[in-house]
Amino acid sequence: MDSTLEEVAERAGVSRSTVSRVINAHPSVREATRARVEAAIQESGYRPHAVARSLATNRTHILGMVIPESVSRLFTDPYFPLMLRGATEACNSRGYQLILSLFTASVTPSVMHDRLARSGYLDGVVAANTSLDDGLIPRLLEDGIPFITVGRHPVDSVDYVDVDNVGGARMAIEHLLRLGHRRIGTITGPLSMTPAQDRLDGFRSVMVAHRLPLSERLVAEGDFTEAGGRAAMTRLLEEEPTAVFAASDSMAIGAIKAIRNANLRVPEDISVVGFDDVPSAVSIEPELTTVRQPIERLGQLAVEILISRIEGKGHDAVTTQRIVLPTELVVRKSCAEPPRRGGPRT
Amino acid sequence: MDSTLEEVAERAGVSRSTVSRVINAHPSVREATRARVEAAIQESGYRPHAVARSLATNRTHILGMVIPESVSRLFTDPYFPLMLRGATEACNSRGYQLILSLFTASVTPSVMHDRLARSGYLDGVVAANTSLDDGLIPRLLEDGIPFITVGRHPVDSVDYVDVDNVGGARMAIEHLLRLGHRRIGTITGPLSMTPAQDRLDGFRSVMVAHRLPLSERLVAEGDFTEAGGRAAMTRLLEEEPTAVFAASDSMAIGAIKAIRNANLRVPEDISVVGFDDVPSAVSIEPELTTVRQPIERLGQLAVEILISRIEGKGHDAVTTQRIVLPTELVVRKSCAEPPRRGGPRT
DNA sequence: TTGTACGCGTTATCAT
DNA sequence: ATGATAACGCGTACAA
Numbered sequence A, B: 001m002d003s004t005l006e007e008v009a010e011r012a013g014v015s016r017s018t019v020s021r022v023i024n025a026h027p028s029v030r031e032a033t034r035a036r037v038e039a040a041i042q043e044s045g046y047r048p049h050a051v052a053r054s055l056a057t058n059r060t061h062i063l064g065m066v067i068p069e070s071v072s073r074l075f076t077d078p079y080f081p082l083m084l085r086g087a088t089e090a091c092n093s094r095g096y097q098l099i100l101s102l103f104t105a106s107v108t109p110s111v112m113h114d115r116l117a118r119s120g121y122l123d124g125v126v127a128a129n130t131s132l133d134d135g136l137i138p139r140l141l142e143d144g145i146p147f148i149t150v151g152r153h154p155v156d157s158v159d160y161v162d163v164d165n166v167g168g169a170r171m172a173i174e175h176l177l178r179l180g181h182r183r184i185g186t187i188t189g190p191l192s193m194t195p196a197q198d199r200l201d202g203f204r205s206v207m208v209a210h211r212l213p214l215s216e217r218l219v220a221e222g223d224f225t226e227a228g229g230r231a232a233m234t235r236l237l238e239e240e241p242t243a244v245f246a247a248s249d250s251m252a253i254g255a256i257k258a259i260r261n262a263n264l265r266v267p268e269d270i271s272v273v274g275f276d277d278v279p280s281a282v283s284i285e286p287e288l289t290t291v292r293q294p295i296e297r298l299g300q301l302a303v304e305i306l307i308s309r310i311e312g313k314g315h316d317a318v319t320t321q322r323i324v325l326p327t328e329l330v331v332r333k334s335c336a337e338p339p340r341r342g343g344p345r346t
Numbered sequence C: 001t002t003g004t005a006c007g008c009g010t011t012a013t014c015a016t
Numbered sequence D: 001a002t003g004a005t006a007a008c009g010c011g012t013a014c015a016a
Helices: A003-014 A017-023 A031-042 A048-057 A081-094 A109-119 A136-143 A165-179 A194-209 A226-237 A248-262 A297-309 B005-012 B016-023 B029-042 B052-055 B081-096 B108-117 B136-144 B165-179 B194-209 B226-239 B249-261 B297-312
Strands: A062-067 A099-103 A124-128 A147-150 A159-163 A184-188 A218-220 A245-246 A271-274 A289-292 A320-325 A328-332 B064-068 B096-103 B126-127 B147-150 B159-163 B184-188 B219-221 B241-248 B271-276 B289-292 B323-325 B328-330
Touching: A003 A017, A003 A031, A017 A031, A017 B165, A062 A081, A062 A109, A062 A297, A081 A099, A081 A124, A081 A297, A081 B081, A081 B096, A099 A109, A099 B081, A109 A136, A124 A136, A124 A297, A124 B249, A136 B226, A147 A297, A159 A165, A159 A194, A159 A297, A165 A184, A165 A194, A165 A245, A165 A271, A165 A289, A165 A328, A184 A194, A184 A226, A184 A248, A194 A218, A218 A226, A218 A320, A226 A245, A226 A248, A245 A248, A248 A271, A248 B289, A248 B323, A297 A320, B005 B016, B005 B029, B029 B108, B064 B081, B064 B108, B081 B096, B096 B108, B108 B136, B126 B136, B147 B297, B159 B165, B159 B297, B165 B184, B165 B194, B165 B271, B165 B289, B165 B328, B184 B194, B184 B226, B184 B249, B219 B226, B226 B241, B226 B249, B241 B249, B249 B271, B297 B323
Parallel strands: A062 A099, A062 A124, A124 A147, A147 A159, A159 A320, A184 A218, A184 A245, A245 A271, A271 A289, B064 B096, B064 B126, B126 B147, B147 B159, B159 B323, B184 B219, B184 B241, B241 B271, B271 B289
Antiparallel strands: A099 B096, A289 A328, B289 B328
16 A cells, blocks of 8 residues: 555566656656556555655645634634635645644744745745734745735735725725715724725725715724624714725624614614625625625635746746736615604614 | 755754754754754754655644535534634644645545545544545545544544534423423434434433424424525424524524514524524524534644544554533523413414 | 764656 | 666664
8 A cells, every 4th residue: 555656666567767757647658668557556556655756846735825813803704714715626626735824822923934934845825814014924025935915915026816995895885875875984904904904995085086074083993803893883873974884794794783782773874885795794684785705716816826826837937916806796785875864863 | 045954964063963863852962062053053044844854754744624515514604713723723732734625626535535645745634524424434544544533423443522412402402391392393414414413312312301292393404504594494384393403503593584584583482592602693683592512622622632643642542532522501592481372473 | 972874755867 | 768876855773
């Protein structure tokens, strides 16, 4: 079972080199010998030893997916599972494996980093939803290991895949404007993350374009979680907005709960729009109007681009790769016209 | 930067072996030499090459976490993220890495399996929530690779970690009996999975002990998902149970929706109890009474036991390791006394 | 305590 | 088309 090239070679009456060629589909090997070798491989149940092969080729076919601990959203929200599925799907179909690397409490980021990037075990890494301030990207840059981020990163040479956060936020706000809202609040994600920044920018740009009030008091920073959304909405309620744009569905759901908790109704008193379109968006009451982003596709594309960079096909190896996927407004039941001015709020 | 043992040795004026000893904390090396070598290591920025080391030691310090595709629950339910967090946490603190292996459409299980277990890249694997019929365990057994399952497996020699599913289900049903329910239905998980079987067994054993009706019509098989729970509950409604035990919180939430859809109330008309105690159990209305299981701990223990088997400390290497963690009933608001017989159901 | 020499299983270069 | 042989970077008996 644990046979080696050497044994197979002996059994087939050829040299190691020839067996190696057969395995790697090298063209120059006579048909007859190939058949003999393949038979020997079958008989001995030979499997190439991946580690030995890696040592010789300097390639492991293993990618790292690193997710900073700060993203507690991971454990309440289908966002990461979906992205992971896309990523593993792409890995599977291209013969790669994925090492999952969550930064947890028991180990410092720099130790983690040494274990990963500098261990020689990773052909490349996809950095998911990093913060600008966690220092991960500079370290990866320094190592010279191929990597890509999910969510844009401002440094010039960094590959990324992202969705059109600005455009998505704009669609959401324009939808609210069309319904007649003027006093609109927003719950942002952590502003150290570019998607949160971009969604806020989209919000602001539309408000400014329509010469609408843009008080900072109508902006509340959340953390992408339901609890964070709830807390942020509670603060926002003092400003009496007629509509709120939350930068994630989880936060939108939290916001709805805060609104209900204040004895107000969605959408009659306050309209809510989310971002993501996770499955639970349709299982809440009322079903959530939201901006859909192709999460699974994001993970898939990230590893595909990363692999193409690693394998250096064509100019992929030199040009910075940046892809921005479109978002889409999904209108459901959580938005309505604003209540009549001064009307009853029961 | 990419220095080798050889270069460090030269710089320190010793042999490769000595440097190797310093790195691996071998006791027999003179303090003076050790210092010199360590200095040389610093200067050269040397990092051991993990792949080369693996080839020499036949250990990669990489574990595989395999999750069969059938578990669609993965993408709607915090169960897997939590287990993954426990597993990675344990890996991190013991210097291991985790390869995530989802069986996806693009590749057959046997190809996946070859890539994994037989590639030589994995020191061991944790098989999460496999079905009895997916053939994974027999293959692992055959390979002789160390592994452990999450959720008990009937084969004698298989290590596993599990929770007390039978006891948890019993607590749930006894709680309902105490409230006065007699006509109790249950929504099971896929019966090819042992946790689903065990929860059903717990249900049945209590019903039998109390000489209560045990019609098969009061048992509906679900798939652990919300949609599945909803569909199962819709079927169950024809039997007019006054209470339902769902084998997962997701299914319980689906059941509540089906009940509402039939213009009935929870808990006034029908009581519902779930299993898991995921975060969303408290964010639904009414808050869910459920059986709590320590999901994160499960993942953590699984890799700890697996590692202890791999490293073969003491008798861990020969004795089958089986751990069953306790479950706990968490009473919230989704259960009440049954409606009065023949009373109004509005 | 330290060094020598060999092995781990492949790939790759260079002859033949 | 095939076969020696040298890397790949490290661990480890064994010898000194």
